Amino acid sequence: MASDLAPLREKLLRERGFDISHYREPYVQRRLGMRLAAMGCRGVGEYLGVLDRDPGEYRCLLDALAINVTHFFRNPETFRALEGGPIVEMLERKRARDSRLVRIWSAGCASGEEAYTLSIMMREVLRDRPGPPPQVSILGTDLDEGALAQARAGEYKEPQVKEMDPVRRARYLVYDGSRGIYRVGDVARQGVRFQRADLHLGPPYTHWDLILCRNVIIYFPKDSQEHLFRGFHGALVPGGYLVIGKSESPPPGARDIFEVVDAEERIYRRAP
Numbered sequence: 570m571a572s573d574l575a576p577l578r579e580k581l582l583r584e585r586g587f588d589i590s591h592y593r594e595p596y597v598q599r600r601l602g603m604r605l606a607a608m609g610c611r612g613v614g615e616y617l618g619v620l621d622r623d624p625g626e627y628r629c630l631l632d633a634l635a636i637n638v639t640h641f642f643r644n645p646e647t648f649r650a651l652e653g654g655p656i657v658e659m660l661e662r663k664r665a666r667d668s669r670l671v672r673i674w675s676a677g678c679a680s681g682e683e684a685y686t687l688s689i690m691m692r693e694v695l696r697d698r699p700g701p702p703p704q705v706s707i708l709g710t711d712l713d714e715g716a717l718a719q720a721r722a723g724e725y726k727e728p729q730v731k732e733m734d735p736v737r738r739a740r741y742l743v744y745d746g747s748r749g750i751y752r753v754g755d756v757a758r759q760g761v762r763f764q765r766a767d768l769h770l771g772p773p774y775t776h777w778d779l780i781l782c783r784n785v786i787i788y789f790p791k792d793s794q795e796h797l798f799r800g801f802h803g804a805l806v807p808g809g810y811l812v813i814g815k816s817e818s819p820p821p822g823a824r825d826i827f828e829v830v831d832a833e834e835r836i837y838r839r840a841p
């Protein structure tokens with residue numbers, strides 16, 4: 570990363586726990602250039618002063634970096650890691666306790682792709698397991714009503730489904746050629762619901778087996794991030810899992826309340 574971007578990288582890492590070095594540099598320069606022009610700044614140094622004076626500018630910068638986009642199976646390796654270990658462990662634990670319900674929360678679900686991805690992942694895991702499957706309940710929450718309306722409609726364009734393998738596409742989505750959209754089918758919709766919730770107000774419900782809150786905490790200042798992680802800790806069942814985005818890291822105050830399960834995929838377990 571070029572030296573003129575280094576102070577911005579450090580600031581974003583320190584203040585939001587977000588690492589821009591995961592993005593290609595020409596891309597960051599181009600998008601950052603848009604914010605510099607909008608704020609009338611001549612250089613990155615001046616722009617750092619704007620971020621200090623107006624923390625709301627963080628949101629504009631993060632939006633300009635277009636990290637508010639989402640799609641089905643975003644970071645597919647994270648879902649593979651979940652399927653391979655934590656989900657199996659969770660299902661074994663449930664079976665041992667004769668518990669028949671799995672509860673999953675997609676916090677900051679945007680237009681819903683992550684919630685439906687979780688539904689598809691659970692169906693695929695459960696169809697390979699012997700015995701009666703537990704009921705799976707998935708809640709997607711977001712601040713943005715427009716995004717939630719799209720989530721409920723469950724209709725998506727090609728870029729949203731590009732990372733989904735063709736077999737899953739055919740199994741769980743219905744292609745409407747006349748409109749050029751993919752509609753989530755009944756099977757993947759089963760057990761999935763959406764609701765508005767502001768994460769600053771804490772978790773809307775408790776007893777989650779798994780919480781995904783990916784690419785959301787970057788919008789929060791460090792002290793709010795710690796508050797959020799304490800909320801997640803309280804809202805998870807003992808041994809429950811938390812997943813955050815791949816460019817994100819837990820705030821320092823949260824490191825003793827979560828154990829690292831998979832550092833690369835940002836998968837954590839609620840510490841006792």
Ligand SMILES: C[S@@+](CC[C@H](N)C(=O)[O-])C[C@H]1O[C@@H](n2cnc3c(N)ncnc32)[C@H](O)[C@@H]1O
Binds near residue numbers: 768769785
């Ligand atoms: C980049 S999207 C993440 C979508 C999905 N989790 C993913 O990783 O693909 C970030 C979402 O966080 C939501 N968000 C930001 N602040 C929030 C808050 N305080 N409460 C709830 N949602 C929030 C935004 O509305 C946006 O839809």
